[in-house]
Amino acid sequence: xxxxxxxxxxxxxxxxxxxxxxxxxxxxxxxxxxxxxxxxxxxxxxxxxxxxxxxxxxxxxxxxxxxxxxxxxxxxxxxxxxxxxxxxxxxxxxxxxxxxxxxxxxxxxxxxxxxxxxxxxxxxxxxxxxxxxxxxxxxxxxxxxxxxxxxxxxxxxxxxxxxxxxxxxxxxxxxxxxxxxxxxxxxxxxxxxxxxxxxxxxxxxxxxxxxxxxxxxxxxxxxxxxxxxxxxxxxxxxxxxxxxxxxxxxxxxxxxxxx
Amino acid sequence: xxxxxxxxxxxxxxxxxxxxxxxxxxxxxxxxxxxxxxxxxxxxxxxxxxxxxxxxxxxxxxxxxxxxxxxxxxxxxxxxxxxxxxxxxxxxxxxxxxxxxxxxxxxxxxxxxxxxxxxxxxxxxxxxxxxxxxxxxxxxxxxxxxxxxxxxxxxxxxxxxxxxxxxxxxxxxxxxxxxxxxxxxxxxxxxxxxxxxxxxxxxxxxxxxxxxxxxxxxxxxxxxxxxxxxxxxxxxxxxxxxxxxxxxxxxxxxxxxxxxxxxxxxxxxxxxxxxxxxxxxxxxxxxxx
Numbered sequence: 001x002x003x004x005x006x007x008x009x010x011x012x013x014x015x016x017x018x019x020x021x022x023x024x025x026x027x028x029x030x031x032x033x034x035x036x037x038x039x040x041x042x043x044x045x046x047x048x049x050x051x052x053x054x055x056x057x058x059x060x061x062x063x064x065x066x067x068x069x070x071x072x073x074x075x076x077x078x079x080x081x082x083x084x085x086x087x088x089x090x091x092x093x094x095x096x097x098x099x100x101x102x103x104x105x106x107x108x109x110x111x112x113x114x115x116x117x118x119x120x121x122x123x124x125x126x127x128x129x130x131x132x133x134x135x136x137x138x139x140x141x142x143x144x145x146x147x148x149x150x151x152x153x154x155x156x157x158x159x160x161x162x163x164x165x166x167x168x169x170x171x172x173x174x175x176x177x178x179x180x181x182x183x184x185x186x187x188x189x190x191x192x193x194x195x196x197x198x199x200x201x202x203x204x205x206x207x208x209x210x211x212x213x214x215x216x217x218x219x220x221x222x223x224x225x226x227x228x229x230x231x232x233x234x235x236x237x238x239x240x241x242x243x244x245x246x247x248x249x250x251x252x253x254x255x256x257x258x259x
Numbered sequence: 260x261x262x263x264x265x266x267x268x269x270x271x272x273x274x275x276x277x278x279x280x281x282x283x284x285x286x287x288x289x290x291x292x293x294x295x296x297x298x299x300x301x302x303x304x305x306x307x308x309x310x311x312x313x314x315x316x317x318x319x320x321x322x323x324x325x326x327x328x329x330x331x332x333x334x335x336x337x338x339x340x341x342x343x344x345x346x347x348x349x350x351x352x353x354x355x356x357x358x359x360x361x362x363x364x365x366x367x368x369x370x371x372x373x374x375x376x377x378x379x380x381x382x383x384x385x386x387x388x389x390x391x392x393x394x395x396x397x398x399x400x401x402x403x404x405x406x407x408x409x410x411x412x413x414x415x416x417x418x419x420x421x422x423x424x425x426x427x428x429x430x431x432x433x434x435x436x437x438x439x440x441x442x443x444x445x446x447x448x449x450x451x452x453x454x455x456x457x458x459x460x461x462x463x464x465x466x467x468x469x470x471x472x473x474x475x476x477x478x479x480x481x482x483x484x485x486x487x488x489x490x491x492x493x494x495x496x497x498x499x500x501x502x503x504x505x506x507x508x509x510x511x512x513x514x515x516x517x518x519x520x521x522x523x524x525x526x527x528x529x530x531x532x533x534x535x536x537x538x539x540x541x542x543x544x545x546x547x548x
């Protein structure tokens with residue numbers, strides 16, 4: 001194999017090239033194409049079952065590709081895992097689990113701490129700072145499940161921040177989140193972007209796509225658009241993506257992109 | 260008190276039984292916390308049943324000494340089978356388990372029923388024979404304990420991450436399949452080590468009750484684990500002492516395994532009561548300046 005010359009510019013944080021994922025004979029995603037630069041955020045927008053979660057799993061290297069290629073920070077998804085952090089939906093986690101907020105955030109450091117070593121001061125400091133970034137520094141000793149849904153989502157974001165990721169993946173982070181927590185999430189995401197991390201957010205919330213993301217990917221099994229938010233979120237494209245079904249928007253903050 | 264709790268253990272066989280039960284109690288209490296966190300109580304119950312035919316076959320092949328190895332093989336086979344079964348959720352987990360456990364258990368019962376001392380043997384397998392623990396058995400128990408504790412210490416972070424958030428753990432690169440196999444193996448090892456002493460039926464109590472009681476009084480893992488271990492060990496001691504005292508001094512024959520479980524249940528009830536009292540205690544009143 002020939003050696004390729006060292007690239008002069010840093011590789012894109014995420015490069016999707018004709019990505020196709022199949023569950024059995026059914027295609028879950030077909031020919032998804034797009035690129036996300038460091039410091040940029042892209043919103044994955046589409047109805048339930050559109051394949052947003054599947055795309056996130058594919059970027060994490062957790063589902064095999066039936067075709068195409070994904071490169072994360074210039075590497076394969078599996079090889080890049082250390083620099084990628086994933087934020088699941090808080091309400092999928094057991095609120096009775098006996099674990100403190102501080103312990104949850106420290107989990108973001110586990111891969112760095114290793115299996116046997118004790119957590120170093122630097123790890124604890126990173127966890128503390130991450131919790132501060134989402135505005136919950138005073139809750140470190142509370143049990144995770146005693147927090148509100150929005151606060152739990154912020155704790156999970158803090159866990160991801162503590163891992164110092166260069167690519168952050170969030171699965172529907174704004175679902176059922178109150179306004180205060182929503183703002184805290186947006187602020188923390190903005191800060192991460194400033195530090196050069198790329199962000200992928202799946203959401204149905206067009207308003208938030210406008211607020212947090214430079215780019216959107218319209219998705220419903222196949223791609224209905226990928227590009228700058230204003231230009232891509234057109235009523236025609238949205239109608240095509242959602243197949244004519246009503247859009248799920250929150251009543252008071254509806255922003256449908258005007259063409 | 261001295262007469263009940265210390266005196267009986269002057270006899271070497273009682274001292275060995277005490278050591279065996281306290282080690283198993285502490286070990287099962289610790290592993291029980293993992294079972295609780297992973298919600299594997301039913302899986303554990305299935306495991307205790309599937310180990311049963313292994314116990315019987317081991318005994319038929321080479322007597323008392325074969326029980327451990329028979330149980331070990333059956334336990335290991337079940338741990339692997341369960342990991343595979345629950346990995347692909349084609350069958351609902353609990354239905355698959357229910358089929359598996361009754362099948363294995365029936366095989367065990369059929370095998371025992373061919374023996375002449377049917378009832379006595381069956382009783383021993385189901386409820387254990389704690390008073391005949393040999394030094395060799397004690398050594399086996401210690402070896403299993405060391406192995407299980409080592410696995411739990413090494414895997415504590417991955418196991419915690421996987422129990423709390425399986426998707427997140429997988430995303431950060433942990434091999435969930437291997438972690439689940441390790442979990443099932445740990446549980447199987449404890450069941451195997453305990454089965455001769457307390458029998459297949461009562462192992463489940465040793466594993467589940469201390470952890471459940473500890474969870475009632477605390478929601479911090481750093482406390483739950485030691486509380487469960489101490490409660491398990493204490494129940495072994497108290498149960499053994501009480502059943503001995505009742506049998507010798509009061510002419511009341513109490514099976515030691517069953518007494519241990521009853522002490523555990525009593526501990527759980529105390530924990531529930533304590534938790535209720537703590538919750539009801541009025542918040543500290545702010546002092547007037």
